[in-house]
Amino acid sequence: MELVIVGLSHRTAPLDLRERVAFDATEAEEVLRSMLRDEEMPERLLLSTCNRTELYALASSTDAGRARFEHIVRDRRGVDLRQEPDSLYVHGGPEMVRHLFRVASSIDSMIVGEAQVLGQVHEAYGIARRAGTAGPLLHRLADAAFRVGKRVRSETDVSVGAVSVASAAISLTSHIFWDMETRSALLIGSGETGALAAKHLKERGVGKILVANRTFEKAEALARDLGAVAVPFDDVERQLASVSILVTATSSPVPIVRHDTIRRVMAGRRNRPLLILDIAVPRDVEHSVKELGNVFLYDLDDLQELVNRNLERRRKEIPKVDAIIQHEIDQFLKWYGGLGATPVIRELRERFEQVRAEELEKHIHRFCEKDRAQVEALTRSLVNKLLHEPSTSIRGFHRHGSRALERLETVRELFGLGDRGKGDDDGD
């Protein structure tokens, strides 16, 4: 049995194909349940998001894993992946572990550092547990993957900084203002982009949002959707005296916010800072407004520059993430390597030998010199005889297929072998 991952993602398959092979939570559970007694693939987990569909499994071989995955997709989706050989990737052994950790850490995502993927791995693991296809190996693997995800977020900057224009625009507010709930924002325009920005502002905790549009009815309709307040377009200059943030997103061919207007407004608001986010094309705000003191004006180019910088910074963090991943892989493989019958038998013998030696040391002084060698030989023989039957049974665990790992784990737990012997509960 070996660790296998088979799947396709945004790196190998076009959106059209990814859409066709995606499974929702219910379908994923059904797929896993349908393979419940599959002896060639005793443990399995299906991760399906908008960017990837992957099967993680303990399988008899990588070929068997690939064949199962192709079968599932053909059977459930009617897609023959044999016709798309380049879209599929298969990794076995440590590379499977690395792949899962890269996914959980989000460095394999389309947008490096995105926050959702760890939750999606969590959900996929939950489905596998419900379906009864997650055994000791997947428990341990998922646990390690979650740890990688958490460590990467707390120890690196890979998730830091806005990476979409809308979120970059809104992130600027927190670099200028402190208490967002006491702030108000004015949105000029009732299009989709403006509405999205206003929604982000609301999520950021901006206390009050005003909406203005040349057509007042449109402003009212959008304000209703956003839980905002509509104001007449002619009232914009007066409103600007009190708001902290101005978002402009109209389709006007000429600037609607003039340098003179903002200069007057700034005098009226006693120079309190004003953040202007001009996300319109062509621009709604005269560029010279940027020269006014305490006015912070950003257009789409500025925001794109911020996004690019953040993405670059995230990419620079990848070596740190790789180091965390390598550390966790080593830990996992150490545990995994100890799961074979031979290491368990060896540890069991060492454990018995340790007990024998300790007890002998305690009591050997009760025997005269000439008896001591015999006592030594007797205890050794006793231990060997006691361990003969269990050792034979352990060597035969592989005949139990998917139960083999569970049985080995039970032996380890019963005799306190490996980490358990040191009192280190692995939490599984």
Added chain:
Amino acid sequence: MDSLLAVLRCAVPTLYVITTAFYGMVFFGQRGPLVRIARPLFLLTLLVHGIYLATFVAHHQRIPLAAGAEILTVIAFMTALAYGYVEARTRTLSTGFFLLGFSTVLQFASSGRIALELEVAPLLRIPAFGVHTGAAILGYASFAVSAIYGLLFLLLYAELKSSRFGLLYRRLPPLEILAKMNIRAAVLGLASLTLAIVAGVVWANRLHPGYTRDPMFLLTILVWVIYSSSIFAHYRLGWRGRRAILLSICGFLIMGIALVGATVFLHGFHRFA
């Protein structure tokens, strides 16, 4: 107690260096368990510094304001204390590197020059005179804090205006917090300096009637006028941002010139005619 003071005199700057290094790691974006030590280490440094000052007072039976080196350690302590307030208020550690760095420099200058036994003017042994000196030191420390936040404000302001989005953009707290800290520290400094001037004038009227020609007195009045104007402009005329902060930094520079001038040319704080 001499040996305890000697140990603390070495321990305090060492702790400041280590703490500042940890805060530097925070500022430059280091993560992980090591960085979480920064705040407890800062609290330990404050505590040890506080013990050092208390031991000094207990041993010498006076407040440590008789010489430049003594004043520096008090300013270092008050700057760190002021930073502690800001950190607790803003829950951000990113300005600690600058404020504690400033305290570190002052503490090194102090520990290197401080004399265990000093011929102290009898005036400094009068507790009531401590009101003048204590208020003046608090004022200087507050102005220093104000100036550092003002400087950080100007740097962040420049990054934001030019859309550069560099290290300061990523690491510093919002512009508004920096401005608030600048003005609040300036207000505290002005109040303290006012008290120092009033208390000083009361003493000087009795002991040195010619105090109005004392260069230190005149420079202090100039600093007071600049900070008063800056604060008045902020609250009454709506001066915000760069202009108001440049004015307060100007006040700090004059204060620095006055202090350095007094130390180098007058060999003391005042030269009364």
